[in-house]
Amino acid sequence: MRLLFIHSDFMEFESKKKTKFAEELKDDTKKHRVEEALVIFTSVEKQDEGSKEEVVRQYIENLKDISDQVQTNRILIYPYVHLTSSPSRPEFARDLVIELENRVKEEGFEVTRAPFGWYKSFIISAKGHPLSELSREIRIEEEIEGEEEEKFPEALTKEKELHSTWYVLTPEGDLTNAKEFDFSDNQELATFYKYEIGKDRASKGDPPHVKLMQELELVDYEPGSDSGNFRWYPKGYLIKKLLERHSAEMLREYGAMQVETPVMYDFAHPQLSKYLNRFPARQYLVKSDEKNYFLRFAACFGQYLMGQDMTISYKHLPLKLYELTHYSFRREQSGELSGLRRLRAFTMPDMHTLCKDLPQAKLEFMRQYELSMRWMKDISVDYEVALRFVKDFYFENEDFALELAKKIGKPILVELWEERFFYFIMKFEFSVNDFLGNSATLSTVQIDVENAELFGISYVDSDGTKKHPLLLHTSIPGAIDRDLYAILEREAIKMKKGEKAELPFWLSPTQVRLIPVTEEFIEDCDYLANELPARVDIDDRDEKVGRKIRDAEKEWINIIVVFGQKEKESGKLPVRLRSGEITDFTVDELKKEIKQKLSGYPFEGLTLPRLLSKRPIFRG
RNA sequence: GCCACUGUAGCUCAGCGGUAGAGCGGCUGAUUCGUAAUCAGCAGAUCAGGGGUUCAAAUCCCUUCAGUGGCUCCA
Numbered sequence: 001m002r003l004l005f006i007h008s009d010f011m012e013f014e015s016k017k018k019t020k021f022a023e024e025l026k027d028d029t030k031k032h033r034v035e036e037a038l039v040i041f042t043s044v045e046k047q048d049e050g051s052k053e054e055v056v057r058q059y060i061e062n063l064k065d066i067s068d069q070v071q072t073n074r075i076l077i078y079p080y081v082h083l084t085s086s087p088s089r090p091e092f093a094r095d096l097v098i099e100l101e102n103r104v105k106e107e108g109f110e111v112t113r114a115p116f117g118w119y120k121s122f123i124i125s126a127k128g129h130p131l132s133e134l135s136r137e138i139r140i141e142e143e144i145e146g147e148e149e150e151k152f153p154e155a156l157t158k159e160k161e162l163h164s165t166w167y168v169l170t171p172e173g174d175l176t177n178a179k180e181f182d183f184s185d186n187q188e189l190a191t192f193y194k195y196e197i198g199k200d201r202a203s204k205g206d207p208p209h210v211k212l213m214q215e216l217e218l219v220d221y222e223p224g225s226d227s228g229n230f231r232w233y234p235k236g237y238l239i240k241k242l243l244e245r246h247s248a249e250m251l252r253e254y255g256a257m258q259v260e261t262p263v264m265y266d267f268a269h270p271q272l273s274k275y276l277n278r279f280p281a282r283q284y285l286v287k288s289d290e291k292n293y294f295l296r297f298a299a300c301f302g303q304y305l306m307g308q309d310m311t312i313s314y315k316h317l318p319l320k321l322y323e324l325t326h327y328s329f330r331r332e333q334s335g336e337l338s339g340l341r342r343l344r345a346f347t348m349p350d351m352h353t354l355c356k357d358l359p360q361a362k363l364e365f366m367r368q369y370e371l372s373m374r375w376m377k378d379i380s381v382d383y384e385v386a387l388r389f390v391k392d393f394y395f396e397n398e399d400f401a402l403e404l405a406k407k408i409g410k411p412i413l414v415e416l417w418e419e420r421f422f423y424f425i426m427k428f429e430f431s432v433n434d435f436l437g438n439s440a441t442l443s444t445v446q447i448d449v450e451n452a453e454l455f456g457i458s459y460v461d462s463d464g465t466k467k468h469p470l471l472l473h474t475s476i477p478g479a480i481d482r483d484l485y486a487i488l489e490r491e492a493i494k495m496k497k498g499e500k501a502e503l504p505f506w507l508s509p510t511q512v513r514l515i516p517v518t519e520e521f522i523e524d525c526d527y528l529a530n531e532l533p534a535r536v537d538i539d540d541r542d543e544k545v546g547r548k549i550r551d552a553e554k555e556w557i558n559i560i561v562v563f564g565q566k567e568k569e570s571g572k573l574p575v576r577l578r579s580g581e582i583t584d585f586t587v588d589e590l591k592k593e594i595k596q597k598l599s600g601y602p603f604e605g606l607t608l609p610r611l612l613s614k615r616p617i618f619r620g
Numbered sequence: 621g622c623c624a625c626u627g628u629a630g631c632u633c634a635g636c637g638g639u640a641g642a643g644c645g646g647c648u649g650a651u652u653c654g655u656a657a658u659c660a661g662c663a664g665a666u667c668a669g670g671g672g673u674u675c676a677a678a679u680c681c682c683u684u685c686a687g688u689g690g691c692u693c694c695a
């Protein structure tokens with residue numbers, strides 16, 4: 001139940017129009033004015049059903065507490081469903097508010113109640129002293145069905161008091177308290193650390209990737225949607241598709257089975273709702289007839305439910321399910337949104353690995369760690385590493401942590417929690433520092449020791465008994481959108497240093513631009529474009545060569561080839577790279593060079609017309 | 621969500637109580653050009669939306685929306 005208390009000079013309300021669940025009232029009660037009262041906007045929620053007595057008790061307790069503080073005996077109970085995103089059945093709410101009215105009267109208050117189930121207009125004058133506006137939430141803890149389940153709400157409430165300490169672990173195996181560590185040789189790690197502990201975040205100005213994604217016609221805001229939902233132009237969509245394909249192919253090679261599950265789930269589903277109620281109001285709601293659905297914020301839901309129904313033997317383990325959540329939805333607070341770094345709808349390759357036991361979980365954790373290292377290299381982004389452990393678990397597995405640090409070959413951050421409040425005992429994160437000194441996580445893997453049991457996922461072991469597996473939550477690329485953010489931010493940093501920006505060759509929307517010296521050579525270029533195994537386009541516009549070069553450079557095109565009489569005669573192509581350096585290649589040499597650059601990466605054709613004169617402008 | 625800043629042509633910006641401007645881009649024409657900008661002409665604005673103050677509002681005030689930053693948050 002959610003409550004909003006307002007100490008008012010007066011309140012007037014008028015019942016205008018009935019809803020289906022309206023209670024009957026006489027005409028003379030339609031309009032009301034109450035002087036100097038404590039108004040309680042009251043919202044009955046789904047979870048209050050079945051705990052009526054306890055809700056009433058706590059309601060009165062809150063009411064007494066606040067009326068005491070503001071020194072009033074006059075109460076106005078105002079049923080107001082709009083405080084909640086998961087209202088109860090209307091019939092239940094109606095009965096409950098009537099009950100509340102009676103019980104509050106019994107406590108000796110002077111009570112007025114606005115009618116239930118009417119559209120009402122109201123005027124309220126709030127007093128505006130410090131205590132005059134208070135909100136309260138009544139949450140009834142479910143009856144204990146198992147000790148494990150109760151840890152979830154604790155996780156939320158205690159998160160703030162959660163005690164942890166940061167350390168730095170070097171590849172040599174020295175674990176130093178981060179406060180005492182000398183970061184002078186590890187500036188990037190220092191930036192990451194400061195960001196993590198929430199100090200020194202004086203970043204200013206616009207994040208450069210936003211401007212770049214617009215200028216390069218990759219991605220843009222969509223004013224017609226909700227904040228944090230973006231439109232992807234053909235060039236941006238190409239990059240997205242390639243990132244998605246590359247991660248899918250990596251995971252397929254690793255042995256993951258790709259699946260797809262719904263984007264929305266029933267709010268009232270017993271297990272899911274239990275899980276959800278712990279994360280207040282962070283999801284999009286979809287109302288369909290009488291039912292409420294929420295949009296998934298990760299692939300966990302669909303994969304838990306799939307795992308429940310599967311018959312799994314120890315022989316199948318480790319078992320990996322992979323899904324590209326296109327999209328995951330999180331209704332972040334408006335102030336938390338930031339370009340491609342923090343979105344409300346994003347695409348995330350999400351993998352869950354079921355493991356037999358801890359040794360197997362550690363082995364897979366390590367393999368996924370290595371995959372993540374490879375991913376970061378493939379998108380050529382520098383990153384810092386953080387390990388987060390429950391303290392006891394860390395000291396039981398110190399060798400494992402050291403092995404992780406050694407693989408990276410530079411100092412990494414380690415956060416140790418005194419106790420386990422979350423569902424996982426350890427995780428790693430690969431984070432990037434951006435132009436403004438903010439930090440964002442890409443790759444991450446967590447070892448989950450709780451949810452397999454909570455969701456009834458089990459396997460049959462060699463001795464014939466049913467057991468719950470350990471569960472790894474993995475995203476190798478993190479969010480795809482965020483990968484692009486990381487790439488663009490890194491290029492912005494390069495440009496600031498006076499270097500030229502360039503996308504990784506395999507991700508470039510145009511890899512080769514052919515520039516015919518005059519229109520006479522357009523046809524030759526077209527022929528050449530067919531020959532080259534890359535995304536090749538042709539600047540056939542009626543412009544001078546210098547102009548075409550300039551425009552191609554502004555688009556960050558990796559290879560520029562000017563084609564005229566000379567080339568036609570000699571068969572040699574003057575290949576201009578981003579460095580500005582021009583080298584002659586034969587067609588075969590260039591083909592070979594391109595093939596080598598693309599080896600190991602997925603390929604997609606051009607997503608725009610080959611001839612520049614045929615292309616619309618998506619943005620300035 | 622709270623606080624602050626921002627919003628003028630497709631883009632970048634000027635104008636900051638008195639007739640909405642420029643450059644780039646676009647379109648049309650000329651030009652057939654050799655490694656970062658060829659020339660000329662034309663079109664293009666609900667000054668983010670709504671309300672108010674004023675003889676008069678892009679300009680001042682209120683409000684809504686959107687963007688960014690900080691706080692909070694990031695399952």
